[in-house]
Amino acid sequence: MKVVTFVNMKGGVGKTTVAVNVADALARRHDKRVLIVDVDPQFNATQCLYSGDDYVEMRADPTTHTIFDLFNDGVIPVVSPISGISETEPLDVEDIRPWKYRDNLHILAGNLEIYRLDMAPGSGRELRLKRYVEALAKADVYDYVVIDTPPTPSTFMTSAILASDYYVIPVRPEPLSRVGIDLLTGVIARVIKNHGHKIENAGVVLTMMDARTTVYYDALSFLDSDEKWAGKRFKTVLPQRTQIAKNQGDQRLILDSNKEDAKRAIAGITNELLERVGDDGI
Numbered sequence: 239m240k241v242v243t244f245v246n247m248k249g250g251v252g253k254t255t256v257a258v259n260v261a262d263a264l265a266r267r268h269d270k271r272v273l274i275v276d277v278d279p280q281f282n283a284t285q286c287l288y289s290g291d292d293y294v295e296m297r298a299d300p301t302t303h304t305i306f307d308l309f310n311d312g313v314i315p316v317v318s319p320i321s322g323i324s325e326t327e328p329l330d331v332e333d334i335r336p337w338k339y340r341d342n343l344h345i346l347a348g349n350l351e352i353y354r355l356d357m358a359p360g361s362g363r364e365l366r367l368k369r370y371v372e373a374l375a376k377a378d379v380y381d382y383v384v385i386d387t388p389p390t391p392s393t394f395m396t397s398a399i400l401a402s403d404y405y406v407i408p409v410r411p412e413p414l415s416r417v418g419i420d421l422l423t424g425v426i427a428r429v430i431k432n433h434g435h436k437i438e439n440a441g442v443v444l445t446m447m448d449a450r451t452t453v454y455y456d457a458l459s460f461l462d463s464d465e466k467w468a469g470k471r472f473k474t475v476l477p478q479r480t481q482i483a484k485n486q487g488d489q490r491l492i493l494d495s496n497k498e499d500a501k502r503a504i505a506g507i508t509n510e511l512l513e514r515v516g517d518d519g520i
């Protein structure tokens with residue numbers, strides 16, 4: 239089992255779009271058993287798969303869980319204006335049950351209420367996701383765990399990094415993107431140092447590409463010439479297409495759309511990811 243986090247400290251760069259659609263392609267085109275973990279309190283990855291109504295319905299099933307149940311270790315009581323004081327018994331990580339979206343595509347759905355948990359570093363909560371993926375690896379139920387993260391440095395982001403073998407950086411070609419990815423590698427280096435955790439950079443995916451703009455070519459030449467980034471760039475680039483954003487609002491995945499170039503891009507990015515993480519069972 240391989241655990242891959244999609245991360246960038248910059249917001250709105252396509253992290254969620256790439257994470258969810260690559261997870262879908264791994265399951266659909268490569269027959270992998272895939273779990274998406276949505277650690278972003280905005281829970282956009284979850285909303286790519288479930289409408290508001292479907293989400294409410296899924297949440298009502300007491301036999302399945304969300305990221306809240308994972309991070310809620312019960313040490314501190316949780317007060318919510320919706321459900322009052324939480325009386326949920328903390329679960330062992332082995333007992334967390336994600337939602338089944340399709341046969342081999344599952345999701346540990348996001349939950350806004352994780353905002354209410356005390357996620358202070360050192361509380362131990364930042365290691366719960368790591369413990370969970372270790373339990374999943376032992377049970378051999380997934381080939382890939384794909385983690386979507388929030389854009390802010392937080393215990394949620396740290397917990398994703400600590401649980402992962404690899405990270406992929408989606409980057410939107412724009413003038414400030416190089417500052418963002420340099421900052422990100424600093425944050426990751428600190429996590430590695432503080433926790434002694436090993437994680438590998440599986441590369442940089444350019445998203446929302448508009449080939450008519452000079453910022454795109456600037457981004458290409460920066461990534462290819464900079465010592466730290468040379469060889470890290472995925473050859474396949476996700477083009478900018480308004481339809482992608484529109485479809486997301488209707489829970490339509492890119493492989494189900496009629497945007498052939500975007501479908502090819504998702505297939506290509508997924509193939510490259512498999513190569514970069516040393517998966518030859520393509």
Ligand SMILES: Nc1ncnc2c1ncn2[C@@H]1O[C@H](COP(=O)(O)OP(=O)(O)OP(=O)(O)O)[C@@H](O)[C@H]1O
Pocket residue numbers: 248249250251252253254255256278280282387388389445446447476477478479480481482483484486
């Ligand atoms: N290739 C694309 N073409 C056009 N729109 C896109 C493309 N990729 C993503 N979008 C849209 O851009 C917005 C931001 O994308 P997305 O949510 O994937 O970014 P993010 O990095 O996860 O954002 P956040 O930091 O808020 O989590 C969304 O509305 C999404 O539908």
Ligand SMILES: [Mg+2]
Pocket residue numbers: 253254255278282283386387388
């Ligand atoms: Mg996102």
